Amino acid sequence: MKIYDVIIVGGGLAGLTSAIDLSISGLAVLVIEKDTYPKHKVCGEYVSNEVTPYLERLGIDISDTKADPIQKLTLSNLTGNCVETDLPLGGFGISRYALDHLLYRAALSKGAEFKFETVSDIVYNDDQFKVKAKDKEYKSKLVIGSYGKRSLLDKKLKRDFIQQKTPWIGIKAHYRNEDFPQGEVHLHNFNGGYCGLSKTETGAINLCYLAHYQNFKQAKSIDEFNHYHLAQNPYLKSFLETSTLEFDQHLAISQVSFQKKNAVENHILMAGDSAGLIHPLCGNGMAMAIHSAKLISDEIKRYQVHKRRDTLEENYIQIWKKTFQKRLIFGSMFQKILLRQGLTNFSMSLVSNSKVLLQKMIQQTHGKPIL
Numbered sequence: 001m002k003i004y005d006v007i008i009v010g011g012g013l014a015g016l017t018s019a020i021d022l023s024i025s026g027l028a029v030l031v032i033e034k035d036t037y038p039k040h041k042v043c044g045e046y047v048s049n050e051v052t053p054y055l056e057r058l059g060i061d062i063s064d065t066k067a068d069p070i071q072k073l074t075l076s077n078l079t080g081n082c083v084e085t086d087l088p089l090g091g092f093g094i095s096r097y098a099l100d101h102l103l104y105r106a107a108l109s110k111g112a113e114f115k116f117e118t119v120s121d122i123v124y125n126d127d128q129f130k131v132k133a134k135d136k137e138y139k140s141k142l143v144i145g146s147y148g149k150r151s152l153l154d155k156k157l158k159r160d161f162i163q164q165k166t167p168w169i170g171i172k173a174h175y176r177n178e179d180f181p182q183g184e185v186h187l188h189n190f191n192g193g194y195c196g197l198s199k200t201e202t203g204a205i206n207l208c209y210l211a212h213y214q215n216f217k218q219a220k221s222i223d224e225f226n227h228y229h230l231a232q233n234p235y236l237k238s239f240l241e242t243s244t245l246e247f248d249q250h251l252a253i254s255q256v257s258f259q260k261k262n263a264v265e266n267h268i269l270m271a272g273d274s275a276g277l278i279h280p281l282c283g284n285g286m287a288m289a290i291h292s293a294k295l296i297s298d299e300i301k302r303y304q305v306h307k308r309r310d311t312l313e314e315n316y317i318q319i320w321k322k323t324f325q326k327r328l329i330f331g332s333m334f335q336k337i338l339l340r341q342g343l344t345n346f347s348m349s350l351v352s353n354s355k356v357l358l359q360k361m362i363q364q365t366h367g368k369p370i371l
């Protein structure tokens with residue numbers, strides 16, 4: 001049986017980017033992903049430009065896609081109080097349907113192998129991994145866990161965060177609205193949640209929101225929830241009234257968890273959301289997933305020389321904390337502020353009077369360009 005240098009469990013942004021980076025370095029890489037590409041995913045689809053230089057270095061030029069370059073953020077609260085600011089680094093709007101597919105094709109072209117199966121267990125023994133999927137088994141020296149926010153694998157690995165239920169639900173759909181401004185990402189508050197709007201490469205507007213289950217369960221359907229809860233915000237009301245739904249139905253995910261996680265679990269190197277999810281309002285989860293892929297790939301390349309697993313794991317834990325921990329703390333603070341209505345009105349009026357404050361909030365939850 002072939003023994004891979006690295007098996008990557010989950011081919012989302014973190015998994016695919018590591019597959020490209022490690023394949024370019026000549027490592028034998030297998031990605032095991034449960035779904036085929038292309039596929040829509042619940043996500044705000046705004047990507048910070050901090051990842052652009054790194055993606056270019058891997059041979060991926062976002063300007064080849066029709067992604068919408070974004071320079072401006074508009075933020076509003078329930079009463080329609082609104083503030084606009086330039087985004088220091090900017091970003092781009094692209095659907096996960098297009099982005100994941102683009103990275104998949106790049107990984108294939110660099111020599112990564114793919115299996116479309118659901119991984120049911122990852123066992124470490126005798127300095128080697130056995131990765132089990134259905135009735136098959138694959139072997140490798142290293143495993144990257146990039147299987148996203150929450151998976152049955154977390155239960156198998158007895159990860160602490162999986163024991164706790166979380167009240168967050170994510171909903172997303174594409175809409176057609178010719179009046180939506182070019183080059184802007186919007187974040188609109190509603191009772192018990194917030195909703196992002198941004199243009200994608202097809203010209204469709206991605207509407208994606210995070211809502212508290214307590215509020216959500218009162219509605220009979222997503223349409224009803226949109227009508228009664230989202231539409232409390234005048235911006236969202238106007239958007240919903242003047243837009244046409246492009247999807248057959250909205251996509252939904254539940255149990256979105258922001259609990260603390262470990263970057264290494266039973267010798268598996270965790271990347272992207274499997275290592276920690278930042279609150280979506282920060283618009284930085286995708287950049288963090290791609291950045292964590294770079295950190296892991298760099299450490300694995302060093303491991304190819306020193307061959308010490310303990311050094312690899314310690315170094316990755318340290319660099320992960322140094323790079324992301326502060327962002328997660330600030331993200332959690334901002335989410336609390338934005339979701340407490342009394343405070344929101346106060347903080348929104350503060351923010352609307354001070355673009356400097358809003359810029360600071362953005363800086364604290366974003367990184368510098370990854371070179």
Ligand SMILES: Cc1cc2nc3c(=O)[nH]c(=O)nc-3n(C[C@H](O)[C@H](O)[C@H](O)COP(=O)(O)OP(=O)(O)OC[C@H]3O[C@@H](n4cnc5c(N)ncnc54)[C@H](O)[C@@H]3O)c2cc1C
Pocket residue numbers: 009010011012013014015032033034035042043044045046047048117118119120146147148149151152153169170171196208209210256271272273274277278280283284285286287289
């Ligand atoms: C509502 C919401 C809005 C968001 N908006 C934004 C935004 O605008 N900007 C931003 O930067 N970030 C945003 N994020 C965060 C962003 O979506 C994530 O941080 C990012 O997708 C993480 O990428 P990943 O590669 O870690 O995981 P994913 O992209 O989720 O990939 C994980 C992959 O693993 C696969 N998988 C899972 N289990 C298994 C298994 N057992 N076997 C095989 N494969 C498996 C899945 O099919 C999936 O393809 C948002 C998140 C939410 C919830």
